[in-house]
Amino acid sequence: xxxxxxxxxxxxxxxxxxxxxxxxxxxxxxxxxxxxxxxxxxxxxxxxxxxxxxxxxxxxxxxxxxxxxxxxxxxxxxxxxxxxxxxxxxxxxxxxxxxxxxxxxxxxxxxxxxxxxxxxxxxxxxxxxxxxxxxxxxxxxxxxxxxxxxxxxxxxxxxxxxxxxxxxxxxxxxxxxxxxxxxxxxxxxxxxxxxxxxxxxxxxxxxxxxxxxxxxxxxxxxxxxxxxxxxxxxxxxxxxxxxxxxxxxxxxxxxxxxxxxxxxxxxxxxxxxxxxxxxxxxxxxxxxxxxxxxxxxxxxxxxxxxxxxxxxxx
Ligand code: NAD
Numbered sequence: 125x126x127x128x129x130x131x132x133x134x135x136x137x138x139x140x141x142x143x144x145x146x147x148x149x150x151x152x153x154x155x156x157x158x159x160x161x162x163x164x165x166x167x168x169x170x171x172x173x174x175x176x177x178x179x180x181x182x183x184x185x186x187x188x189x190x191x192x193x194x195x196x197x198x199x200x201x202x203x204x205x206x207x208x209x210x211x212x213x214x215x216x217x218x219x220x221x222x223x224x225x226x227x228x229x230x231x232x233x234x235x236x237x238x239x240x241x242x243x244x245x246x247x248x249x250x251x252x253x254x255x256x257x258x259x260x261x262x263x264x265x266x267x268x269x270x271x272x273x274x275x276x277x278x279x280x281x282x283x284x285x286x287x288x289x290x291x292x293x294x295x296x297x298x299x300x301x302x303x304x305x306x307x308x309x310x311x312x313x314x315x316x317x318x319x320x321x322x323x324x325x326x327x328x329x330x331x332x333x334x335x336x337x338x339x340x341x342x343x344x345x346x347x348x349x350x351x352x353x354x355x356x357x358x359x360x361x362x363x364x365x366x367x368x369x370x371x372x373x374x375x376x377x378x379x380x381x382x383x384x385x386x387x388x389x390x391x392x393x394x395x396x397x398x399x400x401x402x403x404x405x406x407x408x409x410x411x412x413x414x415x416x417x418x419x420x421x422x423x424x425x426x427x428x429x430x431x432x433x434x435x436x437x438x
Pocket of ligand 1: 131137154155156187201202203205208228229230231252253254256
C-alpha cells in the first residue's frame, strides 16, 4: 500500500494525514474547503501540539482536481458528506477495485452506505479515540493521546488489515486490529448519542449537564433503547458498562469541562451528525419493530435546533 488519500481533511483528517506523512508515507489530503486547501498549498499544514508548532509540506487537492488512484482511502468527512464524495472519487477512478476504503468517522451505518459504492471486502471500519481541532484554514491543533481499532467490515481476516494497522502504528497512532469492530462502533456511538444531543439541547458542558437532577432519568432509558436496538442487530452491549463510561466522562478532570462536538457544530452554524447517531438508531429500531421514543425525540429536537441556528440565520 503505497498511496494514501485522506478524504475530508479537516481536524481529524489532518491529524491522521500529517502523522502518516511524517512517518514517511505518501499521503494526499483531499478537501472541498478552498481556503484550507489554498493555505496548505501556500504555507504547508501548520501543526500545533502541546509542546511545539511546526509546518509540514503535504500534497493537498480538491475532489474535482484528483487525477490519480490510491491504495488506501481514509474517509474523514463528517458522516453526511461521505457518500457523495466517495462515489465521486470512485467514478473518477481515484478509488479502484484495489483501494481499501477505511471509514474512521463517528456514527453508525457507514459500511452499509459505502457498500452501495464499493464491495464489502474493500471496506474497513475504524473507531478512534484520538481528537483534533482546527484553528483556521491550514492550521490543526493536535493534543492528547488516543488509539484506533480497525477491522474489515465483513469481519474477514485480510492481510491488508494488519498492514493498515502497521502503517498507523508507524505514525504513532496506537492502532490495533479488532475482533469485534461493531461492538466498539456501537459503544462509541452510544456515548455520542447520549452526551452530544443532551449537552447540545441543554446548552451545557458535560459536567454541567451531569449536575442536572434529570440527567440520569434521561441517560438510563436512552442507553437501554440503544442496547436493545444493538441486540436486534447482533451487537451485544453491556448497559451498565456503558452508563459507567458515560458517568466517567462527567468529572471536570475527565471530559467534564468540554462541550461535545455536536454542541460546537450547532453553535458554529454547522449541521450535526445526529442522523448517523440517534437518527440511525431510530431507523434500525423501526426495522426491528422496537420503539425508540428517546432517540426519536432527541433526533427531532436537534433537527429543530438546526433549523433555528442554521436555516433561520441564513
Ligand atoms: P471537520 O469538519 O473538521 O472535517 C471534515 C472535513 O471534510 C472539512 O474540512 C470539510 O471541508 C471536508 N469536506 C466536506 N465535504 C467534503 C467533500 N464533499 N469532499 C471532501 N471533503 C469534504 O470534522 P472532524 O472533526 O475532522 O470530523 C470528521 C469525522 O471524524 C466525523 O465523523 C467526526 O465525528 C469524527 N471524529 C472527530 C474527532 C475530533 O476530535 N475532531 C474525534 C473522533 C472522531
